[in-house]
Amino acid sequence: MATLSQPSKLPGSGVTSLSERPKGESLWANSLRRLVRNRLAVIGFVIIILMILVAIFADQIAPRGFAEANFKSGDSAPTWVTRVFPSMIPEGQEGGYVIIDESYTLGADALGRDLLSRIIYGSRVSLTVAFIGPLFAIAIGLFVGMAAGYFGGVVDNVLMRAVDIMYAFPTLLFIILLMTFFRFSTVAPEPGSLAATLGQFDKNSGGMLFIFVGIGLTSWMQMARLVRGQVLAAREQEYILASRSIGSKTPRILWGHILPNILGPLIVAETLTIPTYISYEAFLSFIGLGVQQPTPSWGSMISEGANAIRSYPNQALFPALALFLVMFAFNFLGDGLRDALDPRMRGKD
Amino acid sequence: MSRNRLVGLLLVIALLASLSVGLVGAQDKKILVTGRQMGSSDIPTIDPAIAEDVPSVQIIDEIFVALARPNEETAALGSGMATWTVSEDGLTYTFDIMENVPWVRYNAEIDAVEQLVGADGTPLVVTAQDFAYGILRSLNPETAAPYQYVLSPWIVGAPEYSNGEGAAEDVQVAVVDSNTLTITTPAPSAVVPFIFTMWVTMAQPQSIIEEYAEFWIDPENIATYGPFALKEWVRGDGGSLTLIKNPLWPGTENIPVPALDEVVFRFLDEEVQLTEFEAGTLDVAEAPDTEYARISADANLSASYFTGPGTCTYYYGFNVEREPFNDARARQAFSMAIDRETLTTDVLGAGQIPAGLFALPTLNAAPTSETFPDIGIGTDLEGAAALWGEYLAETGKTAADFNLTLFHNESGLHATIAQAVQQMWAETLGVNVQIATADFATYLDTRGNYDVYRAAWCYDYPDAHNFYYDAGWHSDLLSENDTHWSNADYDALVDQAFAAPTVEERAALYAQADDILVNTEAAIAPMYYYVTNDLTAPYVTRTHSFITREYYEKWDINR
Numbered sequence: 001m002a003t004l005s006q007p008s009k010l011p012g013s014g015v016t017s018l019s020e021r022p023k024g025e026s027l028w029a030n031s032l033r034r035l036v037r038n039r040l041a042v043i044g045f046v047i048i049i050l051m052i053l054v055a056i057f058a059d060q061i062a063p064r065g066f067a068e069a070n071f072k073s074g075d076s077a078p079t080w081v082t083r084v085f086p087s088m089i090p091e092g093q094e095g096g097y098v099i100i101d102e103s104y105t106l107g108a109d110a111l112g113r114d115l116l117s118r119i120i121y122g123s124r125v126s127l128t129v130a131f132i133g134p135l136f137a138i139a140i141g142l143f144v145g146m147a148a149g150y151f152g153g154v155v156d157n158v159l160m161r162a163v164d165i166m167y168a169f170p171t172l173l174f175i176i177l178l179m180t181f182f183r184f185s186t187v188a189p190e191p192g193s194l195a196a197t198l199g200q201f202d203k204n205s206g207g208m209l210f211i212f213v214g215i216g217l218t219s220w221m222q223m224a225r226l227v228r229g230q231v232l233a234a235r236e237q238e239y240i241l242a243s244r245s246i247g248s249k250t251p252r253i254l255w256g257h258i259l260p261n262i263l264g265p266l267i268v269a270e271t272l273t274i275p276t277y278i279s280y281e282a283f284l285s286f287i288g289l290g291v292q293q294p295t296p297s298w299g300s301m302i303s304e305g306a307n308a309i310r311s312y313p314n315q316a317l318f319p320a321l322a323l324f325l326v327m328f329a330f331n332f333l334g335d336g337l338r339d340a341l342d343p344r345m346r347g348k349d
Numbered sequence: 350m351s352r353n354r355l356v357g358l359l360l361v362i363a364l365l366a367s368l369s370v371g372l373v374g375a376q377d378k379k380i381l382v383t384g385r386q387m388g389s390s391d392i393p394t395i396d397p398a399i400a401e402d403v404p405s406v407q408i409i410d411e412i413f414v415a416l417a418r419p420n421e422e423t424a425a426l427g428s429g430m431a432t433w434t435v436s437e438d439g440l441t442y443t444f445d446i447m448e449n450v451p452w453v454r455y456n457a458e459i460d461a462v463e464q465l466v467g468a469d470g471t472p473l474v475v476t477a478q479d480f481a482y483g484i485l486r487s488l489n490p491e492t493a494a495p496y497q498y499v500l501s502p503w504i505v506g507a508p509e510y511s512n513g514e515g516a517a518e519d520v521q522v523a524v525v526d527s528n529t530l531t532i533t534t535p536a537p538s539a540v541v542p543f544i545f546t547m548w549v550t551m552a553q554p555q556s557i558i559e560e561y562a563e564f565w566i567d568p569e570n571i572a573t574y575g576p577f578a579l580k581e582w583v584r585g586d587g588g589s590l591t592l593i594k595n596p597l598w599p600g601t602e603n604i605p606v607p608a609l610d611e612v613v614f615r616f617l618d619e620e621v622q623l624t625e626f627e628a629g630t631l632d633v634a635e636a637p638d639t640e641y642a643r644i645s646a647d648a649n650l651s652a653s654y655f656t657g658p659g660t661c662t663y664y665y666g667f668n669v670e671r672e673p674f675n676d677a678r679a680r681q682a683f684s685m686a687i688d689r690e691t692l693t694t695d696v697l698g699a700g701q702i703p704a705g706l707f708a709l710p711t712l713n714a715a716p717t718s719e720t721f722p723d724i725g726i727g728t729d730l731e732g733a734a735a736l737w738g739e740y741l742a743e744t745g746k747t748a749a750d751f752n753l754t755l756f757h758n759e760s761g762l763h764a765t766i767a768q769a770v771q772q773m774w775a776e777t778l779g780v781n782v783q784i785a786t787a788d789f790a791t792y793l794d795t796r797g798n799y800d801v802y803r804a805a806w807c808y809d810y811p812d813a814h815n816f817y818y819d820a821g822w823h824s825d826l827l828s829e830n831d832t833h834w835s836n837a838d839y840d841a842l843v844d845q846a847f848a849a850p851t852v853e854e855r856a857a858l859y860a861q862a863d864d865i866l867v868n869t870e871a872a873i874a875p876m877y878y879y880v881t882n883d884l885t886a887p888y889v890t891r892t893h894s895f896i897t898r899e900y901y902e903k904w905d906i907n908r
Contacts, residue, residue, distance in 0.1 A: 069772045071695035075642065089646065097646035110639065110765050111696065111772070200752070203783050288759040293768050293784045304764070308639035310623065 031264075034340040041336020047329035055123040062117035063105065067294040070112035075099065077107035081314050088312065097311070107314045109304060115315065118296035119322050125208060125285075125297040126278050126326060129215060133277035134270045136216030137223040142266075144220065145227025146254055150235055160228065163221045175214040175280060179289045182210040207292035211284060215277050226269055230262035237261075264341035271334035275327040282323055298323045378610040379906045383633040384622040385883060385899060387614050390586045395566050395579070397551040398487040401495040403807065406548055407898040408614065411592055412573040413551040416444050416480065416530075417542050418603055421894035424713060424811035426542050427603045430475070430552070431530070433545075439537025444530045444545075450475045451597045452554055452572045455580045462578045462595050467556070475574050477530040479552035481522050484532075485510075486558070487549040488520060496549045498826070499809060499819050503544045505533045538847050539714070539855070543810035574598070576607050576902040589615045592901075607902040626653075626884050632906070633889065636882040638762060641699040644884070653886065656700045658711045659879025660897045661807035662816070663704070665755075665770070666832040666873045668800050673751060677870055678740045683801070684726050684867070684874035685733035686777040687770055693877050696769045697762075700882065703728075704875035706863045707806075708816040711895060714852045715813040716860035724864040726871065730777050737778045748779040755782045756799035758792035763803055766876075797831035804831075805879070811896055813859050817843045822866055822873075834872035839865045 035041055054061060076099035082088045089096040101108065106115040148159040166174075182202070202209040234240065235258065243257050284290035285299030293300070298319040305316025385407075392404040397413055400406050418429035431444040451464040452473040465473045487494045488501060490513045501507040504522060509515025521533035534541050544550065554565070554572035561570045568579050577592035592612045600606035617625065619637040626634035627650070636644055636654060644650040665687075673679035689703035705725035710717040718725060741747060755771065757763040767784050774780050787795065796802035806820045817823070823843050824835035839862050846858035867875050881895055890905040 067768075067772070069769065071691050071769065074695055074698075095646045095648060097642035111769055203752075203754075288764075288786050292786075293764060294771065307620065307637070307762075309620065311640045311643040 031340040035336050038336040038339060040332040041340075044329035044332035044336065047325060048333065051123055051127060051326055051329070054120055055127045058120050058124060062114075062120040064114040064117045066113065066118050066121040066296045068113060068117075070108070073099065073101050073104070073108050073112035074110050075108065075308070075312055075315075076101035076104060076112070077312070077314055078102045078104055081107050085313050087310075088314070106318045107312070109301075109315055110308065113294075115301075115318055118301055119298070119319055122296040122298045122301060122319065123322065123326075125211075125291055125295070126281060126323070128208065129211065129277050129281040130274045130326070130330065132212045133215050133219045133274060137219040137270060137273070138266075139220075140216075141220035141223025142227055145224040146231055146258070148224070149228035149231025150250070150254060150258070152232075156228070159224070163224050166218070166221050171218050172280065172283070174218055175284065176287075176289060178214045178217060179210055179284060182213065203292065207290065207295060211281055211290055214284070215280055219273070219277065222273065223266070223270070226266065227262065230265060231258055234258045234261050268334060268338040268341055271330060271337055274330045274334070278323070278327060278330070379608065380611045380613060381609050381632050381889065381901065381904065381906060382613045382615060382630065383899075383901075384615050384617045384625070384631055385633050385635060386897070387590075387616050389616055389618040389621075391584050391588055391616060392590065395571075395582075395590075397483065397548040397553060398492050398494045400548055403897055404614075404616075408579075408590060408592070409548045409551070410575075410898045411577045411612075411901060412571075412575045412579055413548070413553075414575045414604060415547060415551050416446070416545040419543070419546050419811055419896055420603070421896050421898070421900050422892055424711065424896055426546070428601070429546065429603070430480075433542070440533055440535075442532045442534070442541065442545075443525075444477075444480075444532070446475070446477055446480065446528045446530060447599065447601070448474070448528055450574050450599060452574055453578050453595055453597050454570075454572055455568065455578045455593055457569075462593060462597065464597055465572055473554075473572070475552050476527045477524045478527070479554065480530050480550070481524050482555045483551050483553035484522050484549070485517055485520060486553055489517070494549060496547070496809070498829070500544065500547065500549045502825075503534050503541060505535050536848060538814075539850070539852070540810075540812050540814045540847065543713075543812045543815075546810055576600075576604055577612065580611065587616060589613055604900070605902055608905040609901060612901045623884070626886075629886075632886045633891075634884045636699075636884050638697055638699040638882070641882070650884065653884045655881075655883055655885060655893055657881045657893050658709075658895045659881045660709070660895060661805040661879040662707055662709055662875055663701075663766075663803075663805045663877050663879065664707065664873045664875045666796075666802050666804055667834075667871070668797065668802075669832055669834045669872060671800050673740060673744075673746075674800060676740055676744075678736050680871035680874075681726070681868070682733045682737035682740065682778060683774065684871050685729045685736070686774055687728060687874055687876060688730070688773055689728050689876055691773075692766065692769060696765060697877070700880045701877040702880070704877050705867070706860075707820075707867055707873065707875050708813050708859065708863060709808065709878055711811070712808065712816065713812045714846070714855040714859060715816070716856045716863055720856065721860040724860050724868065726868045726874070733777050749781075751780055753780065753782045753800040754785050755801045755803070756785050756787070756792070756796050757803035758789045759786045767803065797833065802831060807879075807897060813855070814843075814847060817846070817859055817862055817866075832872045834870065836865055836870055836872075839870070 077088060079090070079100055079102065082090045082098055082100070088098045090098050090100050104114050104116070106119070108114060109118070144159050144163070148156040198209070240253060240257055243253055281290060281297065282299030282302070285297040286303040288303070290299055291297040301319035302316050302323070305312070305319065309316050387404045387407070392408065393402055394400050394405050395408045395412070397409050400409055415429045416431040416433070418427055419425065420427055430450070431446045433442050433444045435442055452475060453462050453464055456463050467473050486492055488497060488507050488511045490511055497511045501511045504520060506515055506519040506521050510517055510520050523531045525531055552574065557570060557572045558565045564570055568582055571579055573579060576595055576598045578595045580593040581591040583589050594607045594610050596606070598606055615631070619635045622631055622634035623637055623640055625631040644654055667674040667680045667683065669675055693701040693703050705718050705727050706716060708715040716724065755767055757767050764786070771782050771784060774782055782801070785799065796804070806816060808815045809819065821830040822834070822839065824840050827835055842858050842862040846855045846862065849855045849858060866872055885891060888906055888908045890907060892900065892903050894900065
């Protein structure tokens with residue numbers, strides 16, 4: 001891109017002359033440099049990398065299994081937690097009721113399952129959603145948006161009206177409807193049918209499949225609109241005309257010229273949408289439509305913890321803290337990326 | 350500007366003044382605010398013919414009164430709106446209904462309860478005709494009352510009428526004179542009077558219902574006659590319903606004129622109730638099981654805490670049409686593998702009682718583990734594993750071959766129990782059960798499609814017949830039975846017990862029936878008996894009911 005913006009400076013034409021171009025900093029290198037200078041974005045990035053590592057190596061890191069219950073230790077907590085939450089009075093003191101068990105780092109839930117282990121395993125659900133959302137958005141939204149924006153006319157009309165119709169549903173309500181529909185069309189299916197296979201797959205994934213489908217089916221629409229708008233603007237640029245005049249075919253123009261030029265805003269938009277996907281999953285699990293027990297999800301842990309929030313605030317607050325951290329990380333990374341990729345910020349620091 | 354400010358100041362002063370006047374007024378009145386057994390969403394109805402849930406029946410029982418009424422602290426049968434005599438053959442009941450009980454409605458304009466007058470100007474009172482109309486309306490197929498099937502077997506001609514095959518005239522409910530009603534039942538039984546404690550048999554105001562159709566239960570239309578009248582109904586989640594003392598209620602030994610002026614029922618989650626109770630904005634609240642440890646450790650809360658017998662049995666139903674539960678040994682093994690002691694002490698831990706029989710021990714004619722120690726099912730982990738091993742060996746299957754789903758409606762407590770049982774079954778039987786959930790309405794519609802479902806039966810009237818017959822296990826009610834199980838021996842025992850004359854004979858027969866239901870056939874796995882846990886502010890004098898609904902006319906406030 002940087003090379004294309006300065007063809008007139010190059011005497012003559014031909015590929016050989018390109019190697020003689022003056023050494024400049026590419027847009028991406030420049031953006032990266034600015035991103036690294038943004039402290040909050042770096043913190044966000046580090047948190048995300050750490051979370052990904054935790055999710056991948058959950059089996060090694062977690063002190064216990066996520067479903068490992070010990071009924072006798074239900075609702076127990078270590079001493080430091082009772083100090084942080086003064087309302088949790090340890091057993092033995094006046095008005096005390098919290099069973100002290102130091103072997104649980106953050107405490108145990110009502111069934112005596114380790115909160116820390118469940119939060120660690122719960123990161124798998126949240127982070128998978130964080131990547132499944134953009135994956136669908138790119139897989140569907142990018143194609144729809146580029147086709148609509150570049151070809152215009154009937155194609156544009158048909159695709160964008162479809163997006164409009166899907167958009168007319170409130171997203172969350174739409175996902176809830178989808179989830180309910182999926183779950184109940186696979187209640188008692190004919191053995192061997194598609195519904196049975198999907199239902200089985202969903203059960204084996206702890207209920208995650210339908211969350212992915214639900215979020216995937218709704219995540220691409222915003223992307224499609226954004227891409228279309230960007231393509232509309234980009235296709236009128238001179239470099240596209242130049243490319244077309246030297247005989248480039250449509251795919252080359254789309255992928256080689258337009259896509260690299262509109263990628264920046266798309267990355268920013270998707271990174272900033274990731275917290276929304278994570279919160280959708282947490283919300284669905286909170287209301288009981290998300291992951292199936294005993295698979296832990298931060299949303300379902302918060303929901304379970306909320307049942308006893310007065311007595312054992314740690315059970316709801318620790319998973320909420322984890323959720324907060326990840327949302328925070330993605331938001332700051334997204335903000336950092338926006339600043340870094342903004343061409344108007346180029347050269348300024 | 351300054352003038353605006355002056356006006357604003359005056360407004361604030363006026364507001365404060367009116368507030369303080371309101372407060373003074375409120376202090377004069379005895380207003381009790383309760384959240385007990387109201388649930389967190391709007392109550393479905395206050396129509397006696399349509400109600401089927403605990404919150405609705407609670408309100409209905411206070412604004413209408415049935416012919417008979419159980420004592421809330423003993424479950425002993427007493428008179429309600431009537432006293433009665435039984436014919437020698439035990440078939441015909443003659444009810445002598447209280448005279449001059451006025452039909453009333455709260456008038457918001459004069460802020461008082463007033464007697465209604467008929468079209469001809471005569472004051473309206475409750476008559477035998479009103480009761481006959483109420484019973485027939487509850488049976489009318491067009492009313493589509495959910496409790497039709499509970500009421501209809503008890504009155505000659507009623508099953509045919511409610512099926513749409515017979516005529517209303519053939520239902521044996523006869524108005525002898527304005528205060529005498531006779532009802533003929535098909536078979537003599539000690540259970541019959543309990544049926545006339547139910548809301549579906551209450552008097553209903555014919556002219557009002559015909560005038561306003563389904564809107565007759567709105568506060569501005571309704572006509573009631575009980576110790577309280579309906580003052581206000583704020584519908585929707587977070588709403589409330591207010592009852593006001595009916596000064597025209599004559600008052601009887603069983604049902605006195607209320608000491609309270611108003612009772613405000615608020616629709617709140619248990620957690621919220623506890624918070625409001627601690628803040629002093631709720632006089633009576635439910636005590637969430639999850640907070641039990643803190644409540645019992647806290648000096649103030651534990652002084653306000655009350656625990657007593659509950660009204661429901663918690664159980665898991667097995668779908669006997671599906672493998673492996675089409676074999677009684679598998680059902681027994683799964684039932685025995687539930688560690689009820691651990692469940693009630695460690696998982697729930699709010700005083701629940703492990704259940705080895707289906708019927709609640711507090712019911713009239715119910716068998717108990719004390720009187721019949723050899724019946725019922727208990728936790729036996731080795732026995733469960735052995736039975737399950739025997740079943741697997743015989744069918745040539747392994748535990749991993751089964752892909753079972755346990756179904757419950759969404760609620761924190763059910764989810765906790767389901768996960769505990771999931772773990773117990775995995776440990777003892779090596780079976781990994783999936784858990785599925787749904788909202789309450791979907792759950793009720795679809796629970797028969799799953800391998801195992803969670804359920805509870807809460808009684809409608811305090812007799813064991815309600816558990817052994819109406820809960821659906823008798824093959825007459827197979828369509829209501831989501832385990833799809835039926836058994837001829839069980840049916841015969843329940844039928845015999847129904848006709849048996851003494852409580853002891855009935856209990857002995859029910860004991861055998863219960864043993865078939867939970868042990869030899871193990872169609873269901875009873876898990877525990879509910880307890881009633883609540884918190885009451887120290888200035889409230891009250892009775893503690895164990896028959897689902899509270900009788901607030903016996904309560905008082907002494908600040």
